[in-house]
Amino acid sequence: MKRFVSRAILFHERYFHFIILLPSLIIIIILTLYPLINVLYLSFYHYSYITGTKYYVGLANFIRIFNDRYFLKGLENTLNFSIFATFFELLAGFGLALLFNIRFRGKKYLLPVVILPMMLSTMVICATWRAMYHYEYGIINYIFRYLGIGDGVKWLMDRNIAMWSVIMVDIWQLTPFAFLIILAGLQSIPDELHEAARVDGAGAAQVFRHITLPLLKPHILMVVLLRTIDTLKIFDKVYALTGGGPGTATVTMSYYIYREGFTYFNLGRASAASVIMFVVVAIVSSLYIGYVIRGQARG
Amino acid sequence: MVRRRMNQIIIYLLVAIVLIIVLFPIYWMVTLSFKPPLEYISRTPSLFPIKPTLSHYTSLWEHKFIRYLLNTTIISLSATIISLITGFLAAYALVRFKFPAKFDRFFLLWVLVVKMVPPITIAISLYVILRATGLINTRLGLIAVYQVYTLPYCIWMLLGFVRDVPMEVEEAAAIDGASRLRILRSIVLPLVAPGLVATAIFSVIISWNEFIYALLFLRTPSVFTLPIHIATYITEYEVLWGELMGIGLLSSLPILIFSGYVQKHLLRSFAMGLK
Numbered sequence: 001m002k003r004f005v006s007r008a009i010l011f012h013e014r015y016f017h018f019i020i021l022l023p024s025l026i027i028i029i030i031l032t033l034y035p036l037i038n039v040l041y042l043s044f045y046h047y048s049y050i051t052g053t054k055y056y057v058g059l060a061n062f063i064r065i066f067n068d069r070y071f072l073k074g075l076e077n078t079l080n081f082s083i084f085a086t087f088f089e090l091l092a093g094f095g096l097a098l099l100f101n102i103r104f105r106g107k108k109y110l111l112p113v114v115i116l117p118m119m120l121s122t123m124v125i126c127a128t129w130r131a132m133y134h135y136e137y138g139i140i141n142y143i144f145r146y147l148g149i150g151d152g153v154k155w156l157m158d159r160n161i162a163m164w165s166v167i168m169v170d171i172w173q174l175t176p177f178a179f180l181i182i183l184a185g186l187q188s189i190p191d192e193l194h195e196a197a198r199v200d201g202a203g204a205a206q207v208f209r210h211i212t213l214p215l216l217k218p219h220i221l222m223v224v225l226l227r228t229i230d231t232l233k234i235f236d237k238v239y240a241l242t243g244g245g246p247g248t249a250t251v252t253m254s255y256y257i258y259r260e261g262f263t264y265f266n267l268g269r270a271s272a273a274s275v276i277m278f279v280v281v282a283i284v285s286s287l288y289i290g291y292v293i294r295g296q297a298r299g
Numbered sequence: 300m301v302r303r304r305m306n307q308i309i310i311y312l313l314v315a316i317v318l319i320i321v322l323f324p325i326y327w328m329v330t331l332s333f334k335p336p337l338e339y340i341s342r343t344p345s346l347f348p349i350k351p352t353l354s355h356y357t358s359l360w361e362h363k364f365i366r367y368l369l370n371t372t373i374i375s376l377s378a379t380i381i382s383l384i385t386g387f388l389a390a391y392a393l394v395r396f397k398f399p400a401k402f403d404r405f406f407l408l409w410v411l412v413v414k415m416v417p418p419i420t421i422a423i424s425l426y427v428i429l430r431a432t433g434l435i436n437t438r439l440g441l442i443a444v445y446q447v448y449t450l451p452y453c454i455w456m457l458l459g460f461v462r463d464v465p466m467e468v469e470e471a472a473a474i475d476g477a478s479r480l481r482i483l484r485s486i487v488l489p490l491v492a493p494g495l496v497a498t499a500i501f502s503v504i505i506s507w508n509e510f511i512y513a514l515l516f517l518r519t520p521s522v523f524t525l526p527i528h529i530a531t532y533i534t535e536y537e538v539l540w541g542e543l544m545g546i547g548l549l550s551s552l553p554i555l556i557f558s559g560y561v562q563k564h565l566l567r568s569f570a571m572g573l574k
Contacts (some may be wrong), residue, residue, distance in 0.1 A: 016479045017396035024389035024450060025406070031447050032413045035424030042423065096317060104310050114321055119558040121508040123526040124547035127533055128328040131540045137340050139327060172324065233417040236510045240533055254419045254511075261423050262515055274420035285415035292411060
């Protein structure tokens with residue numbers, strides 16, 4: 001009996017790390033690995049949840065999607081959103097970081113205020129911006145009219161402007177994200193480096209171009225990759241601000257999948273669209289993951 | 300001297316502009332929640348409520364605000380507790396032990412991949428799973444599904460915190476004959492506690508604000524979370540702004556209180572892809 005107990009303990013001690021990793025492993029497999037494989041499998045089927053029909057259709061879903069103007073528009077909108085939101089967030093975040101890298105009084109108390117938008121729920125933010133964007137009663141159009149710039153803009157109803165209005169909200173909410181990363185980068189540059197360059201007779205612009213910018217490259221890269229990956233997923237702002245409209249002006253990839261899968265219950269076609277979206281995001285993500293792994297290997 | 304003064308003025312001017320851009324929408328939310336309807340449905344809105352009213356806040360109780368608040372709290376706390384426990388164990392195993400065939404590297408790589416996967420792309424499969432297990436439209440189902448967000452996040456965050464625990468302390472305890480579990484519980488756990496708290500808060504914030512899965516997997520209002528409640532409000536009532544802003548403000552307060560506390564950990568969590 002005694003021997004049995006000690007053996008049990010030995011087993012426990014020996015496989016301790018497997019045992020404690022197991023719960024996470026099981027959760028991750030059930031909730032991510034299996035669903036991804038299942039989505040790939042379903043993408044080759046016609047599968048309607050409403051009629052309950054399910055049969056193999058080969059590549060038909062994919063062919064159908066690539067001829068679907070709604071999807072192609074969604075792909076185009078997603079890429080536009082991603083590129084412009086990322087670009088302006090980086091730009092604004094960079095400017096903000098340069099400002100906060102200067103010494104001024106009260107900075108310590110302002111930092112938490114500046115990152116406030118990032119902590120708020122996207123739905124709360126969308127509710128507020130919807131009120132501000134409102135054509136008749138919104139404060140933005142009121143200011144426009146007050147200043148005599150036209151009779152107001154249909155921020156969310158004009159097909160040429162709606163996407164920019166959504167991008168604007170994303171910039172407002174997530175510029176702090178770019179700001180914090182760039183600021184950390186700026187603060188990691190030793191002051192002596194700048195001073196040395198100054199002593200050698202370099203002007204402010206030269207110091208910025210030849211010293212600050214090259215040293216910030218990893219931080220800029222990180223902002224660009226993380227923001228690109230995140231903006232490619234855009235769904236909640238579109239859902240709450242425009243509902244994909246007007247027309248197809250703000251339809252995105254995520255929104256297309258939502259519509260196919262959860263309003264029409266065309267699970268096969270929605271799965272095929274999911275696979276396409278996964279591939280698009282995976283291309284950008286692999287750059288980021290490669291970058292993280294190299295970073296881990298270095299230190 | 301004059302030039303320095305000028306520079307100072309320019310800096311403060313820029314800071315003021317930044318503050319107006321950042322704070323105005325938040326200020327506007329607060330103002331609207333205290334304005335009577337006649338004031339906010341107006342082509343000439345005032346900067347302050349002229350006749351401030353609390354009526355929107357009192358009517359929130361009738362709209363079962365507490366129920367949504369309770370749902371959100373239960374769901375985000377439960378999801379966090381599960382992820383924190385399993386994530387801590389996993390992080391410890393991955394940092395302190397060698398796995399055969401580089402299994403640990405593959406596992407971590409996969410966890411990182413999961414952080415990048417767009418949530419909507421696996422939503423179809425998760426929907427099928429939830430339907431099959433009868434967990435669709437339940438809080439328990441949402442808690443389970445939220446592990447997609449919170450668990451990878453907790454593992455990556457805690458990995459760093461566990462690495463910071465000095466090996467020597469653990470070795471000394473092992474020589475004294477303490478079991479693995481004992482070492483984990485009475486030596487590692489207290490040392491990682493501050494990291495656990497920071498991780499927990501971020502995890503709560505993620506689930507508190509989560510939208511897509513709540514929208515897809517919850518169908519009846521009795522189980523709705525706050526973001527879904529707000530979304531329903533937005534789409535159903537075009538300009539009932541007073542109450543909407545009241546809900547928005549009240550549902551943001553818990554997050555804002557906590558976020559101040561964990562600020563210094565913010566950057567570390569970004570590297571792990573909080574957003």
